[in-house]
Amino acid sequence: MQTGPLSLSTLALTAIVAASGAHADALRDEALEMFKALPSTVPAVANNPITPAKIELGKALFFDPRMSASGVFSCNSCHNVGTGGDDNLETSIGHGWQRGPRNSPTVFNSVFNEAQFWDGRAADLAEQAKGPVQAGVEMANTPDNVVATLNSMPQYVDWFNAAFEGESDPVSFDNFAKAIEAFEATLITPAPFDAWLNGDDAALSDDQKAGLQQFVDLGCVACHAGTNLGGEGYYPFGLIEKPGADILPVGDKGRFAVTETVDDEYVFRAAPLRNVAITAPYFHSGKVWDLKVAVQIMAESQLGEEMSDESADQIVAFLGSLTGTLPPVVYPVMPAETATTPRPSGEVIVE
Ligand code: HEC
Ligand code: HEC
Incomplete structure (x- = not known):
């Protein structure tokens, strides 16, 4: 046979x-x-229910350079969602062209980190988001000036009211950070x-x-x-x-x-x-x-x-094999500034 x-x-x-x-x-x-x-879905985040309104608001804030004192730097400057969620520089460059001390980590999937920053000094993304806005070498702004900037634009006020419905003080620095956290929770690859x-x-x-x-x-x-x-x-x-x-x-x-x-x-x-x-x-x-x-x-x-x-x-x-695919992020159209929007300040605050 x-x-x-x-x-x-x-x-x-x-x-x-x-x-x-x-x-x-x-x-x-x-x-x-x-x-x-x-x-396969956006994860839940402690103390911050994630809603579509919050995600959309957080996205606008993430991309909005007017959240920095100079009007030049947004979160996306150093965490570019088109280049892996970081800035591809040795260490980041921020306010007044100053060079910061550390490399920018990716924001992609950061919602799954136990704590944020290279040294884990922020417990979660909402706490984290308040850091760069105030860091002299990054966005060099103050919480009061951020809130004044947001309040100067009726469209932002409407968006905060919708995202934090029923709260007594929707336009706050805390809610600014929570909205950004909600957007970041969608950056899963x-x-x-x-x-x-x-x-x-x-x-x-x-x-x-x-x-x-x-x-x-x-x-x-x-x-x-x-x-x-x-x-x-x-x-x-x-x-x-x-x-x-x-x-x-x-x-x-x-x-x-x-x-x-x-x-x-x-x-x-x-x-x-x-x-x-x-x-x-x-x-x-x-x-x-x-x-x-x-x-x-x-x-x-x-x-x-x-x-x-x-x-x-x-x-x-x-x-x-860990390089993933980001869900499409549509570049947001941000609210128009008004006569009361604080003017950009190039002044370098050295900490
Ligand atoms: C004892 C814990 C430990 C072990 C074991 C370890 N790592 Fe790390 N790894 C770290 C720490 C901590 C860092 C952050 C270092 C720093 O401060 O930049 C790191 C950073 C890295 C980075 C740089 C990531 C970036 O975004 O800059 C890579 C790549 C890496 N590890 C791969 C590996 C590989 C591959 C192995 C096995 C050969 C390994 N690691 C073993 C703790 C560890
Ligand atoms: C000038 C550049 C710059 C800007 C602007 C900036 N970041 Fe960062 N970001 C960094 C650097 C550098 C680190 C690491 C710092 C450290 O670990 O000490 C970091 C860390 C982070 C982390 C932690 C990720 C991890 O793996 O631990 C997150 C999340 C983050 N930034 C989000 C934001 C958000 C949200 C904004 C806007 C509100 C923002 N960043 C603005 C440079 C920047």
Whole structure:
């Protein structure tokens, strides 16, 4: 009979397919214990019910440069939703062309971070949003001037009334921050990695799966897990081996400034890794432009591992599977200013 060899090879083929299927499932089972796919709907946020009116208002505020003293900087200046939710600069440039001390993190998926900023000093996005408006090197404004600016434009007053219906003082700095938080909660970017976690085997290439396996086996996952593969937990940058001052500038002691505990010197929040392939440069210092170099620095500083080129390439391939798709953001038409709108001020306030 001629069917012998044929059935044998069919058998062998079936066995290989079954084995690789089982392997893929094992990796997925392992991954599902450590990572979480993004939800398909806008998540709930504590103390801030999210409504369409609030999202639309928050979007206008996010894009409105008149929220800064100079009238030049909006949230979108440093968190450009068209370029990965960051500014692609080493450290951000704000009011009066001043350069800030840290790299701008992406706002995408930031709603899933345990706390905000590189050092986690803001508990949530609403608290966070009040920071940059007042920071002398960012928007250099005051809460009173923001509220005066909003009150000067009837369209904004209407929008606040609609978004915070029934409140006694709808146009407030608190509600400004809550509306922005609502908009930011919509900036969620499902990626091939999510499709794979949800069962689509073809969503990751073999290289990406190999990279994921390494990411897990080497221990990156100890700090970069959960929905954002990071964004939670605080660790010394240089747990095993401290990077040089060219990457970890001595002046920025990270979480030490928040807790004033010596143990927290050079401690930072594990960086969230979604969209990391499109948010160079890397680290709070923004000193590293090449993702592969950043991965090798991590292996050395956090794990004490000299990482081979091949491993680093595979991990970079895996990290590429975290680049997601932002839901369409339609550029808002903002309210027109009036005779009472505070004039832009170029005065540089040095803190
Ligand atoms: C001049 C540039 C600049 C402007 C303008 C700016 N930001 Fe930022 N933003 C930064 C930088 C730099 C950081 C990191 C600062 C730190 O960690 O100390 C940051 C951090 C954040 C974070 C934390 C993300 C994370 O992963 O921890 C969010 C969210 C955010 N900004 C939202 C906003 C919003 C909302 C506005 C407008 C109200 C705004 N930013 C205006 C530069 C800017
Ligand atoms: C012990 C905890 C820990 C381990 C293990 C760890 N990381 Fe990190 N990772 C961090 C912290 C903390 C930061 C933020 C560093 C800073 O202050 O800039 C970070 C930052 C990063 C960044 C830069 C992200 C950005 O947006 O700038 C990448 C990429 C990264 N890690 C990848 C990895 C990889 C890959 C591994 C495994 C080889 C790994 N990490 C292991 C804690 C860790």
